Amino acid sequence: MTFVKNPEILSLPYYTFRTLLRITVTLGISIAWGVSFGILASTNKTASMVLVPFIDLLQSVPILGYFPAVLILLVSLFQGSELAIELSAILLLFTSMAWAIFFGVVGAVKGIPVNVIESAQSFGLKGSKYVRHVILPAIVPALVSGATLAWCDGWFFMIAAEYIEYAGTTYWVPGLGSFLAKAAYVYGDINLSAVLLVLITATVVYINFLTWHRLMERATAGTYKPVLKLDLSGVGQLGVIKAIGPRGWLHLGNHVHWPKSLTAASHRLRKYTRLEKAIALTLALVLVFSIVYIVAAQVSLDLIKQGLSSYPADELVNLPSYIALTMGRLGVAYVISLSVALGMGIMAAEHKKFAAVFYPIYDIGQAVPILALFPVLFIALSRAFGGILGLEMTSIIMLVLDMIWYMFLNIVSAIKNIPSEIREVGKLFGFKGLKRITHVVIPCILPAIVTGSILSWGTGWNTIIFSEYMPYGANTIYLDPTMINQTYAVGHVFPVSINVSDVAGLHTWQTQAYFNSTHLQCINVSEGRFLTDAGKTQFDPGMINNTSGSVGPINSTLIENGQGMNGSGQLTMIYFRVINLGNSEISLSEPPKMLDSSLRIIPASKVYSLPGLGSYLDKTGYLYGNTILLILLLGIIAAIVLSMEALVWRRLLRKFEKYHAEV
């Protein structure tokens, strides 16, 4: 292994601090929000009717999908300052962290036993006293477990939040995630990326052991324990299970079992009276109409039309095949995760020796931020198998790694919770080996498998958005390095070449160069041969400013060739004269712009992309910034997620629920 010294390595402590600070601040915000809104939603019926379905809906949209829209809104609001990027990073983290806490709190408050509530009421506890003496103690364990999960979720999304490529521009905030992203995407340094990944994992494990494990022990000790059990097994909403999802497994997994009914709306509606249903329906209609009104009246129809006619809307015809491909990937990963998790889960729950080896691996494995694993895995696999095949494999592996924890967690806890009488019946009547597994174990854990499936698909959608599309490598427009790392005498005239590499269908390009005007003077700009080889061009050298030290915008457009130019070559040559001794940097505007013959943006860095809904969404959001189309695609994903839940999972659950209610 050879290490290339990276200048940023010295900033590592600072980056670590920034990331820790960012996640901690977001955790604080999430707790404040989760506790206040959680208590509100669980004690106030009206608030719950509005809040819970709304949050359910938000949950079903993959976070990474709507991120570009949030980013661009904030960037335009704060005029591109770093604060905007920091805020959008925090917002992304918040949307990934807050749900766990919110649903944990809701579950805990709803799980307070009726006799406790009644005795509190009979002693006249009301208002703030009631909150302080009854509600707060009851939510402490759920809060700790929710915060643990939120913390892990924060690390999971950190790399996506800290480093964003949007419409050809890279936005990043200092932190471990952005450093890892740069190490992988910009420097392509696999050793550095791997080291950073290990460092991040170690940090997560270290902090987990230092804080959360201890807090968890304290919170679950003694008085709160029964309440905790109630809150975890009592209310069975998707959110609650998610709140006690994979990463809080060690402490809570044993209680995660057989949720009564998974999602929310229909189950809740079943319990409501007609009047309440009518109110809920009216509210929903008002909400839908106001959204339609706002969209129709505020966003002009032209804007929608424009959104649906500009790039990459032309690819909409491929949507069915994109959906099929993405669902295929998710399906393959799901089947692999299910079978491996089932095997491992049965082994771990039934054989103590296997468990003794497996659990420590599990413990470390679940602390690896999977999104951060992506670049490292991709570099390794793409070197071995080539870009596209490497990405396909990376994508499936990522999905499996992400989905499997949810499946495994649910399966193990379900097996451990098989009632002792059922176990004894199995033993008494001589079920052994495979017969025991097919007749006793698997039927017993079917509801848990469904729960695990819902969670895995949910998290899978997030991961696939991240993993079908891979901007990779250095910028494709660059200064010829052999020409800039040179020493010249005063009065000497030298050229600097701006080159392009591995470009496809280049039709138009534009860039701007900067230099130090006390040392250098620009004297001429001429076009290179790359584009002129394809046909006649219209070249504009831009303005030479020898006071501030800039030249450009230099641009060139093909006026004859409709196909554009492929390959690598020289775009332009800039001539400088040395006027004073000293060091001068020459740099290019960030980022250079390239268009193809249909005026589509060509990514400034190399992109590997698998055809699918995830990469389409990425292109729409991150490359072209087509918000209208992005909203449409997010709607499609939400529709797929919700209909799968309604048509497949909820039906299965209702069926199993009936036959498992006894146990």
Place this chain on the structure above:
Amino acid sequence: MPVLEIEDVTKTFQTEKSQISVLEHVSFPVDKNEFVCLVGPSGCGKSTLLRIIAGLEKADSGQILFHGQLQTSPNPKITMIFQLFGLLPWKTALDNVEVPLEVLGMKKDTREEVAKGYLRMVGLEGFENTYPHDLSGGMKQRVGIARALALQPEVLLMDEPFSSLDELTAKTLRTQVLEIWRDPSIPTNTLVMVSHNVEEAVYMADRVIVMSPRPGRIIGEVKVDLPRPRVKYLRDSKYFNRIDDVVAILEKGKQQIEAES
């Protein structure tokens, strides 16, 4: 020769921090056609003892002999019914009765016929395709009884079989179990029941074995010599005297433990 011999059984459970001794040197025989009931305070190890007899748990020392043969693992000739019925909720009443027969290797047609026969015997004709979910507690326990009897065991172990039922249902089922026991056409003729209900024990059993609080030891035995059927003696002083005998032994055991500690 007795059907069952429980010989010097001792059992200790290991927890993270301590050892809990649940059974100490328990010995007694059970004869053919006998109905023995174990009573004792909660946690005295009587259910554990039943599980050791069934082969579900292993004794630390001591042994169980069935017709003089060492009994260490579950045996179809000794079956059990459970307090919470132990039905597989994802199988119908019929399937629940059939499954143990399938494990024994009985053909589909035969075992279906056998299972239907036993369900009919316990009065569940017409409920063959009902899932446990839709059955009442009493009906579930009937499925449990049919499942146990379908194996044609000699010994039937019962772990507080009536304690999770309402009193009226329990009464009916007690009578039904006694009828099955007395029926010469049914091979199941030796019963061992665990109960904490002294009246129930005296009403049903030939012999009531009384156990001490943890660690469980046998501290007394009451022979119930009331003629059967005993329904007509339920207001008789002989019945109450036997109950008093059992309660007196229980009280003594409790005082002894208190004095020791």
